[in-house]
Amino acid sequence: xxxxxxxxxxITTFASVAFANDVPGAPKELEKSLAINxxxxxxxxxxxxxxxxxxxxxxDGIRHFAYFDxxxxxxxxxxxITTDNMPFRLVNELKKKFGNFGKANAVEITITNEETSYIMxxxxxxxxxxxxxxxxxxxxxxxx
Numbered sequence: 001x002x003x004x005x006x007x008x009x010x011i012t013t014f015a016s017v018a019f020a021n022d023v024p025g026a027p028k029e030l031e032k033s034l035a036i037n038x039x040x041x042x043x044x045x046x047x048x049x050x051x052x053x054x055x056x057x058x059x060d061g062i063r064h065f066a067y068f069d070x071x072x073x074x075x076x077x078x079x080x081i082t083t084d085n086m087p088f089r090l091v092n093e094l095k096k097k098f099g100n101f102g103k104a105n106a107v108e109i110t111i112t113n114e115e116t117s118y119i120m121x122x123x124x125x126x127x128x129x130x131x132x133x134x135x136x137x138x139x140x141x142x143x144x
Contacts, residue, residue, distance in 0.1 A: 026046040026053060027053075027070070027072070029070075029071055029072030030046065030053050030055070030068050030072050032072060033068055033072035033073065033074055034055050034066065034068070036074075037066065037074045038055075038057070038059065038064070038066060041055075041057050041059060043057060043058070044056060044057035045057075051069065051070070052067045052068065052069065052075065053067070053068045053069070053070065054066065054067055054068075055068070062079050062080065062081060062085070063079065063080045064077055064078070064079050065077065065078040065079075074112060075111065075112055076109065076110050076111035076112055076114075077109075077110050078107060078108070078109055078110075079107070079108040079110075080105065080106075080107060080108075081105070081106055081107075081108050081118075082103050082104065082105055082106065083103055083104045083106065084103060085108070086106065086108070086118060087135045089135070089136070089137050090118065090133055090134070090135055090136075090137055092137075093133070093137035093139060094122070094133065094139070097124075097139060098122045098123065098124060104120055104121075104122070105120065106118045106119060106120035107119045107120070115134050115135060115136070116134070116135050117132055117133065117134050117135075118132070118133045118134070119131070119132055119142070120133070124141075129141055129143065130142050130143035
């Protein structure tokens with residue numbers, strides 16, 4: 001259930017983060033948890049979406065959306081990345097299945113205690129497809 005909720009939040013983030021409510025003066029538990037999970041992050045904003053608090057920041061040039069509950073528990077993180085930032089094994093599997101596609105954009109979804117997954121669009125049989133891929137090389141189509 002937790003995995004499904006975080007996944008749905010992650011998918012809706014990149015479509016609706018602009019509609020999230022800014023949260024000035026977020027609870028101290030959130031600030032502490034952000035500092036523990038992402039040390040050194042100074043420039044960030046808080047947003048609230050449903051039951052989650054989202055820290056929006058950049059680290060090493062990569063945009064992050066870190067999710068926390070109201071108690072400051074870290075739930076997961078969404079990162080906008082390119083295939084340069086994906087595991088080598090996964091990139092090789094993608095190339096085997098879809099050919100040499102060069103550098104592509106993806107959304108990396110890391111949920112606490114779950115395997116990291118990647119959402120991206122690819123061309124398969126002359127059609128754009130949305131896939132979900134995992135670090136171990138498993139690939140599944142999620143939208144045709």
